[in-house]
Amino acid sequence: MDKFRIMVQFLQANQESFMNGICGIMALASAQMYSSFEFTCPCLPDYNYAYGIGILIVPPIWFFLLGYVLNNNISVLTEEWKRPVGKRRKDPAVLRYMFSSMTQRALIAPVVWVAVTLMDGKSFLCAFSATADLSEFLNESYPILSKKELVKFQARIPCEDVFDGHEIISIDAATRYIRCFSQACGWSFLMVITIVAFLIRAIRPCFTQAAFLKTKYWSHYIDIERKLFDETCKEHAKGFAKVCIQQYFESVSGEIVPQSQLPTKKGKGKKDDDDGEKQKSDEEKLLGIRKEEDMNKVLWNWHLCKPALMLTKRAEDMNGHAHLDTLSLSKECNHHTPVKTTAVAYYSKV
Amino acid sequence: MDRLKLVLQYFQSNSESISNGICIILSLICVKLYTSFDFNCPCLPQYNKMYSLGVVFVPPIILFLLGVLVNRHTGVLMEEWVKPLGNRTKNPAVVKFLLSSMLQRALLAPMVWILMTLLDGKCFICAFSMNVDPKYFTGIPNSTGLELIKIMAKVPCKEDVIFKNNSFWKAVSRYVRCYSQAIGWSILLFFIFLGAMGRVLKPCFNHATFLQTRYWSNYLDIEQKLFDETCVPHARNFARKCVVQFFESMQEDVTVRMALSNTLRPSTIHNEYEEKEEEQLHGITRQDQVDHLLQTWYECKPELDVTNMAYKPKVCITWEDHNGKALFSEV
Numbered sequence: 001m002d003k004f005r006i007m008v009q010f011l012q013a014n015q016e017s018f019m020n021g022i023c024g025i026m027a028l029a030s031a032q033m034y035s036s037f038e039f040t041c042p043c044l045p046d047y048n049y050a051y052g053i054g055i056l057i058v059p060p061i062w063f064f065l066l067g068y069v070l071n072n073n074i075s076v077l078t079e080e081w082k083r084p085v086g087k088r089r090k091d092p093a094v095l096r097y098m099f100s101s102m103t104q105r106a107l108i109a110p111v112v113w114v115a116v117t118l119m120d121g122k123s124f125l126c127a128f129s130a131t132a133d134l135s136e137f138l139n140e141s142y143p144i145l146s147k148k149e150l151v152k153f154q155a156r157i158p159c160e161d162v163f164d165g166h167e168i169i170s171i172d173a174a175t176r177y178i179r180c181f182s183q184a185c186g187w188s189f190l191m192v193i194t195i196v197a198f199l200i201r202a203i204r205p206c207f208t209q210a211a212f213l214k215t216k217y218w219s220h221y222i223d224i225e226r227k228l229f230d231e232t233c234k235e236h237a238k239g240f241a242k243v244c245i246q247q248y249f250e251s252v253s254g255e256i257v258p259q260s261q262l263p264t265k266k267g268k269g270k271k272d273d274d275d276g277e278k279q280k281s282d283e284e285k286l287l288g289i290r291k292e293e294d295m296n297k298v299l300w301n302w303h304l305c306k307p308a309l310m311l312t313k314r315a316e317d318m319n320g321h322a323h324l325d326t327l328s329l330s331k332e333c334n335h336h337t338p339v340k341t342t343a344v345a346y347y348s349k350v
Numbered sequence: 351m352d353r354l355k356l357v358l359q360y361f362q363s364n365s366e367s368i369s370n371g372i373c374i375i376l377s378l379i380c381v382k383l384y385t386s387f388d389f390n391c392p393c394l395p396q397y398n399k400m401y402s403l404g405v406v407f408v409p410p411i412i413l414f415l416l417g418v419l420v421n422r423h424t425g426v427l428m429e430e431w432v433k434p435l436g437n438r439t440k441n442p443a444v445v446k447f448l449l450s451s452m453l454q455r456a457l458l459a460p461m462v463w464i465l466m467t468l469l470d471g472k473c474f475i476c477a478f479s480m481n482v483d484p485k486y487f488t489g490i491p492n493s494t495g496l497e498l499i500k501i502m503a504k505v506p507c508k509e510d511v512i513f514k515n516n517s518f519w520k521a522v523s524r525y526v527r528c529y530s531q532a533i534g535w536s537i538l539l540f541f542i543f544l545g546a547m548g549r550v551l552k553p554c555f556n557h558a559t560f561l562q563t564r565y566w567s568n569y570l571d572i573e574q575k576l577f578d579e580t581c582v583p584h585a586r587n588f589a590r591k592c593v594v595q596f597f598e599s600m601q602e603d604v605t606v607r608m609a610l611s612n613t614l615r616p617s618t619i620h621n622e623y624e625e626k627e628e629e630q631l632h633g634i635t636r637q638d639q640v641d642h643l644l645q646t647w648y649e650c651k652p653e654l655d656v657t658n659m660a661y662k663p664k665v666c667i668t669w670e671d672h673n674g675k676a677l678f679s680e681v
Contacts, residue, residue: 002351119387136394172510173393180392180401187408198415205428213644217581225589232593289597298597306596308637 019105022070026109030063034116041126041158045151048158052127056117060110067106073098076223086305094222097215111193118186121179122158128178130155137174139167229302236289239282243290365422365571369455372420376459380413384466391476393507395499402477406467410460417456423448426571444570447563461541468534471527472506478529479505482522489518588640 042051068074077098080090117123130151145153145168156163157174204212289295392401418424427448430440467473480502484490491501491512504510505519513519552560668679 003354121388121390170511172507176390176392176507177394177397179390180397183390184401184404187404187412190412191408194412194415194419198419201419202424202428205425206432209429209432210645214641217585217640217644220582221585221589224586225592228586228589229593232597236597302596 019071023067023105023108026063026067026070027112030059030109030112031116033059034113034120039122039126041122043156043159043162045130045155048130048155049127052123052125055123056114056127060113063109063113064106067109068102071102071105073102073223076226077102079226080222083306084304087308088306091215091218093211093215094219097212098219111190115186115190118182118189121182124182124185125175125178126158128181129157129174132174132178134169134174134177137170137177139169142168236286236295239286240289240295242282243286365568365575369421369423369451373417373455373458376413376417376420377462380409380459380462381466383409384463384470389472389476391472391506393476393504393510395480395503398480398503398506399477402473406464406473406477410463413459413463414456417459418452421452421455423452423567423571426567426574427452429574430570441563441566443559443563444567447560448567448570451567465534465538468530468537471523471530474530474533475523475526476506478526479503479522482526484518484522487518487521487525489516489521491516491518 039055042048077095080098081095083090132154134154153165153168154174156165157169157171160171163171289298387405389405392398427445430448431445433440480499482502482505484498484502496512501512502522504512505522508519508523666680669677671677
């Protein structure tokens with residue numbers, strides 16, 4: 001249990017290494033699945049090829065889709081793809097980067113399966129034994145079989161327990177020949193994949209490094225922003241619910257508790273201060289949203305009209321002058337909100 | 351478990367030891383691959399050599415490319431090589447140092463594979479059994495009517511019917527394996543000797559330059575890592591501010607009248623958390639500023655001179671009333 005906990009801690013150190021860990025686990029699962037899978041060739045001329053090639057191709061497709069499903073970023077990607085433009089431009093390079101990094105990770109388990117299958121050789125033996133040219137291994141002293149009979153005869157080669165023609169053909173030599181071909185295909189496949197991966201990862205910096213840094217930053221940003229938005233919504237909902245229930249109780253009981261106690265009333269005793277502080281933090285968490293339609297507006301506009309990536313510093317003037325801050329929103333996004341004005345007045349006791 | 355933690359911590363302590371650790375892991379994977387690979391000599395004259403030489407040379411190429419891929423220094427090297435000049439001079443010695451250290455590490459796993467195939471001997475027997483002159487060995491099965499070369503090609507497949515109750519194949523296999531192991535040990539000895547000579551003689555040539563290049567290549571690696579690490583909290587704070595601002599922009603009209611108490615100092619209104627956030631944003635608050643920052647980082651890296659940053663004066667604020675009398679000052 002300890003070992004497992006340490007591995008989990010190590011892998012969760014950051015999102016990237018977590019995804020790499022999932023990737024590695026899937027690759028190991030793929031190899032283990034192959035070794036525990038009981039390969040049973042049908043040994044019939046019409047079905048051998050379909051079975052052999054099916055075992056080679058169908059599980060990799062399944063692993064590939066599973067790789068996408070297990071990746072957290074798939075929903076982030078689709079969200080970013082489908083959202084309306086709003087105030088924030090959509091960057092296709094970011095979408096391409098997220099898609100390509102997900103695809104690279106999802107491709108590892110299928111590649112492992114295909115490589116292990118080809119190195120083992122059973123699927124090729126099953127698929128091609130019936131149709132391969134094995135004339136070299138036939139015993140020349142034996143009468144030549146007709147083509148159809150030969151195909152049927154050769155189809156039984158993978159099934160050693162039902163094969164009965166040891167005097168017609170040297171089964172070991174034929175099996176070795178086909179397995180050799182399968183292993184050569186396996187190594188070539190691995191070579192091609194490695195060269196492609198090498199070209200993509202090692203040669204890429206020659207071409208697009210500056211743009212790559214940008215897209216990496218913004219794709220990471222989108223992920224973090226989504227998580228922080230969820231967290232902020234949760235905190236807001238908590239504050240909202242607390243105040244709502246409090247107001248409901250007040251309306252039932254008929255009492256009114258004064259809102260927005262300021263820490264100016266410091267002399268009144270510690271308890272009041274604590275209450276004041278606590279309510280202040282709830283009010284802060286509400287962030288000014290106190291009505292259902294405001295909250296609905298928040299959630300609606302988050303999808304339809306994301307804010308511009310521009311943080312404005314609130315101008316704060318503490319020196320005792322009345323200060324007006326006009327905040328007006330453009331009409332194209334919030335067509336059901338009128339122009340809003342925020343007026344703040346500060347007085348100082350000089 | 352403590353041991354495993356210690357080992358992991360040691361390997362993560364610096365980038366050199368991470369690279370060494372990955373190198374060793376790749377070699378272990380290579381050994382495991384070789385032992386689990388089912389060597390299947392075709393035992394046919396026209397295919398034997400092709401198959402066995404393929405098994406000896408193709409996996410090392412794959413392992414070499416993998417070794418280059420997983421090495422962190424590859425990225426640093428490529429970036430340093432292709433980046434524009436900017437404010438910094440390019441040092442070709444650093445590029446050469448990074449390249450040589452990367453190649454040395456990437457070459458370990460292929461060498462392990464080649465040595466294992468040679469010391470094991472199966473590939474050699476498969477490739478060269480046909481080249482052995484059979485007249486030195488007794489007991490050749492000549493009753494089968496096959497050509498000599500075909501018989502010799504079948505020697506690696508000892509279970510074949512023609513070799514039943516016959517020790518001819520054992521003798522030939524031993525002979526070829528002997529050659530194979532001799533070549534394997536010679537290659538190993540040669541490389542160890544080369545490595546030892548290199549390490550012993552290296553300090554004799556340009557040691558001071560070597561120290562410099564090693565320092566600056568390590569610096570480049572660390573700088574790249576720190577830049578990536580700095581981008582992460584920046585993105586987090588940027589996102590937090592953006593989300594909060596978005597919420598606040600949805601507010602309706604609010605009028606607040608507050609009495610400004612003299613206990614309410616400006617410095618206490620900003621809580622410590624917000625100050626830390628402002629620091630981490632470093633004044634970068636717009637998308638085009640972030641884009642410009644990332645573009646400039648690549649195209650025109652800053653000078654290696656942090657004197658101004660280390661001795662930056664602190665900004666102190668003084669509040670004065672309309673008569674110029676100081677109400678509150680941080681000086």
